[in-house]
Structure formats: C-alpha cells, structure tokens
Amino acid sequence: MSFVLRTRALRARHLAVKPLRSGVTQVRGLQTDADKSSPAESLPESGSATFKVNLPGDSFHSYRCDVPDPEIEISKDGLVDMYHKMVQMRRMEQAADALYKQKLIRGFCHLAIGQEAISVGMEKAMTPDDRVITAYRCHTFAVMRGGTIKGVLAELMGRQAGMSHGKGGSMHIFTPSFFGGNGIVGAQVPVGTGIAFAQKYLNKPSVTFALYGDGASNQGQVFESYNMAKLWNLPVVFSCENNKYGMGTSAERAAMNTSFFTRGDQIPGLQVNGMDILAVLRAAQWAKEWTVSGKGPLVMEFVTYRYGGHSMSDPGTTYRTREEIQQVRSKSDAIAGLRRYILEWGVTDEDSLKAIDKSAKEEVDHAVEEAKQSPHPDLKDFWTDIYVSGRPNLSFSV
Ligand SMILES: Cc1ncc(C[n+]2csc(CCOP(=O)(O)OP(=O)(O)O)c2C)c(N)n1
Numbered sequence: 172m173s174f175v176l177r178t179r180a181l182r183a184r185h186l187a188v189k190p191l192r193s194g195v196t197q198v199r200g201l202q203t204d205a206d207k208s209s210p211a212e213s214l215p216e217s218g219s220a221t222f223k224v225n226l227p228g229d230s231f232h233s234y235r236c237d238v239p240d241p242e243i244e245i246s247k248d249g250l251v252d253m254y255h256k257m258v259q260m261r262r263m264e265q266a267a268d269a270l271y272k273q274k275l276i277r278g279f280c281h282l283a284i285g286q287e288a289i290s291v292g293m294e295k296a297m298t299p300d301d302r303v304i305t306a307y308r309c310h311t312f313a314v315m316r317g318g319t320i321k322g323v324l325a326e327l328m329g330r331q332a333g334m335s336h337g338k339g340g341s342m343h344i345f346t347p348s349f350f351g352g353n354g355i356v357g358a359q360v361p362v363g364t365g366i367a368f369a370q371k372y373l374n375k376p377s378v379t380f381a382l383y384g385d386g387a388s389n390q391g392q393v394f395e396s397y398n399m400a401k402l403w404n405l406p407v408v409f410s411c412e413n414n415k416y417g418m419g420t421s422a423e424r425a426a427m428n429t430s431f432f433t434r435g436d437q438i439p440g441l442q443v444n445g446m447d448i449l450a451v452l453r454a455a456q457w458a459k460e461w462t463v464s465g466k467g468p469l470v471m472e473f474v475t476y477r478y479g480g481h482s483m484s485d486p487g488t489t490y491r492t493r494e495e496i497q498q499v500r501s502k503s504d505a506i507a508g509l510r511r512y513i514l515e516w517g518v519t520d521e522d523s524l525k526a527i528d529k530s531a532k533e534e535v536d537h538a539v540e541e542a543k544q545s546p547h548p549d550l551k552d553f554w555t556d557i558y559v560s561g562r563p564n565l566s567f568s569v
Pocket residue numbers: 306308354355356357383384385386387388414416417418481
C-alpha cells in the first residue's frame with residue numbers, strides 16, 4: 172500500500188474508533204447509574220445496625236471468576252458517614268481549584284472531582300494494615316488513609332503544615348498506609364506489587380490496592396507487574412480508575428482493549444460501577460477477601476468519570492463536549508446518588524444532609540485558612556528529608 176493510501180486508511184480507522192461527540196462512550200452493558208441499588212429489607216431503627224441492600228446485577232462484570240454477590244450490608248450511620256466524606260472530598264478539591272486560580276498553588280494540580288466514590292468507598296472496606304498507592308490524582312486517597320485536608324492543601328501550597336512539610340507537592344504525599352502520589356505514569360504499579368510482596372513475605376493478612384488510570388494501563392511495566400504478581404500469587408489488587416481519558420486522549424483511541432479488567436491474562440478481573448459507592452464498597456470487600464485468602468492478584472476496573480480537565484491547565488472541553496460532562500453529572504453523580512438513597516430510604520432528612528453539606532464546607536474553609544497561615548519551608552530545610560542518614564533501619568512497616 173502506498174504511503175498516501177496507508178495514511179488515509181489509518182485516518183479512516185482512527186475516525187471509526189473515535190467516540191461519538193454526541194454522548195458519553197458507554198462501557199458495554201455495565202450499569203453506571205449512581206442510584207439504582209435498593210434495600211432488601213426494612214431499615215432498622217438504630218443507626219449502627221446493618222441492613223441488606225441489593226445492587227443491580229449489572230453493577231459488575233467478571234473475567235475468569237464469578238461476580239460478587241450483589242448484596243451488601245450497611246448501616247444508616249455508614250451511609251451518612253460516606254456521604255459526609257464524599258462531600259468533604261469534593262469541597263477539598265474545589266478549594267484546590269480556587270487556590271490554584273489564585274496562584275497560591277503552582278505547578279501541576281490534578282483533581283478527582285467526579286471520582287470520589289472510589290477513594291471513599293474503597294476505604295470503607297479497608298483496615299489500617301492495608302496499603303494504597305496511586306498516581307497523581309491522589310488527594311482524596313491521602314486523606315482517607317490518615318492524612319488531613321489541611322495537610323493536603325498546605326502541601327499543595329508548599330507550606331510547612333503540608334503532609335511533606337511543603338517540600339513534596341501532591342505527588343509526594345505519604346502516610347504509613349499510603350505510599351503516594353506518584354507522577355510517572357504507571358510507575359506506582361510495580362512499587363505496589365513490591366509492597367504486596369512484602370505483605371506476603373511477612374505473612375500479613377492484608378492487601379495492597381495499586382491504583383492507575385486507563386491511560387497507564389497501556390504501560391509495559393503494568394504487564395510486568397501482572398506477571399510477577401500472578402507468578403507469586405501476591406495480595407495485590409491492580410485497580411484501574413477508568414475515567415475514559417488519559418490527558419486529552421479517549422481510552423478508545425489509546426487502548427486496543429478497553430475492557431481493562433480483562434487485561435491481566437491469567438489474572439481474574441472485575442469491572443465495577445465506580446459511580447455507585449455501594450458497588451465500589453462491595454467490590455473492594457470482595458477483592459480484599461479474595462486476596463487475603465491467598466487466591467492471588469486481581470485486576471479491578473472502576474468505571475468512572477472526571478468532571479474537570481486532566482490538570483488545572485486543561486479546560487477539559489476540547490476533546491469532549493460539555494454535553495458529555497453534563498450527561499454524566501446529571502445521570503451518574505456519586506454524591507447525588509448516595510444523597511438519593513439516604514432520602515428515599517428514610518435514613519435521614521433533607522435538613523440533616525444540608526447541615527452536613529454546610530459543615531463540610533466550613534471544615535474545608537477552615538483548613539484553607541490554616542494552611543494559608545502556615546509559612547513556606549525554611550531555606551535550611553531544603554536539604555533535609557532527602558536521604559536517610561546513617562544506617563537505615565530495615566525493619567519493614569507494611
Ligand atoms: C511515563 C510517563 N509518560 C507520560 C506522562 C505524561 N502524562 C501525565 S498524565 C498522563 C495520562 C494518564 O492518564 P490516565 O492513566 O488515564 O490517568 P488519569 O489522568 O485519567 O487519572 C500522561 C500521558 C507521564 N507523567 N509519565
């Protein structure tokens with residue numbers, strides 16, 4: 172084929188796989204509404220007593236394994252707690268957006284507005300012994316894993332009160348169970364596999380969730396990690412947040428197989444409605460049971476969406492339409508979905524939810540003010556926290 176013909180053929184193919192501009196690219200057959208679960212029994216009086224909820228059967232798709240039982244036990248307090256956390260996380264990210272526009276945050280800033288159900292829902296299934304490692308869209312995970320809103324915002328602003336004393340930025344935020352915040356696309360996946368290796372080596376009954384994006388899924392080091400994890404049956408859940416885009420490129424244009432949960436070859440996989448927090452929670456519980464019982468790794472795909480651009484420097488509307496974003500917001504927003512569960516199931520009333528919204532705003536406003544008051548690091552501290560001095564203590568804390 173001549174060069175011209177081949178170029179034309181490639182262009183035709185490229186156009187054929189381009190997502191329709193008129194609507195969101197749907198993941199075949201997976202239910203992505205945020206509010207289609209329903210209680211299987213009447214709700215108890217007590218806030219702490221659990222009751223059963225049925226998830227729609229098509230909240231999950233599986234590969235080389237059975238889907239989890241689409242039933243979950245949750246309490247009224249548990250639902251309200253998750254609502255509070257999701258609202259807090261959205262407010263925190265919105266505050267970061269505003270601080271960036273005020274030039275109080277400089278450099279890169281990647282927000283997870285739209286994806287809150289994943290960090291908040293997963294956390295509910297985890298214990299402090301479990302480990303999490305993510306890419307750069309990490310602020311909400313850092314708070315869920317023991318960080319603070321003030322610590323994240325101050326870190327983004329480069330202040331001493333930041334979780335890395337203002338010297339790391341969003342891609343260098345850690346807690347004892349959260350291993351960052353990593354800027355090199357995909358690089359956290361082999362590191363997460365190594366953490367899971369240590370968990371297995373030390374006989375810990377815990378799991379590592381290694382998060383990465385749909386774009387990162389095409390990285391060679393991700394497949395190398397899959398291979399070693401399956402060879403050694405490590406307790407790692409490769410957790411792909413499929414928000415449909417890697418920077419300005421849709422998953423359809425970047426990946427030969429967009430069913431990310433099937434990409435582990437011998438590793439079983441699960442695709443999950445990442446907009447219904449109850450589906451996320453159920454999937455994370457199931458994945459934890461699977462890995463801790465010694466069955467080896469899993470590849471989990473959370474189907475989600477980011478409302479904003481890739482980072483603050485991307486308006487996010489040149490490679491997708493405003494209607495597409497609006498359609499997801501109005502149909503699948505995770506916070507609106509949980510709000511509807513709480514109100515329709517009679518967990519609490521509208522006024523209580525408004526009070527939670529108000530207190531979440533106040534908590535974040537307060538954190539912003541405190542972070543602003545914190546000074547920048549001293550010049551002398553620029554040379555600390557770089558190497559471990561002397562003989563490092565090699566006892567692991569995984
Ligand atoms: C090794 C490497 N290649 C390229 C980049 C530039 N880059 C930053 S983010 C990104 C897209 C990643 O998309 P995805 O994995 O889907 O994550 P999302 O931003 O959607 O959360 C790219 C290509 C990078 N940081 N590292």
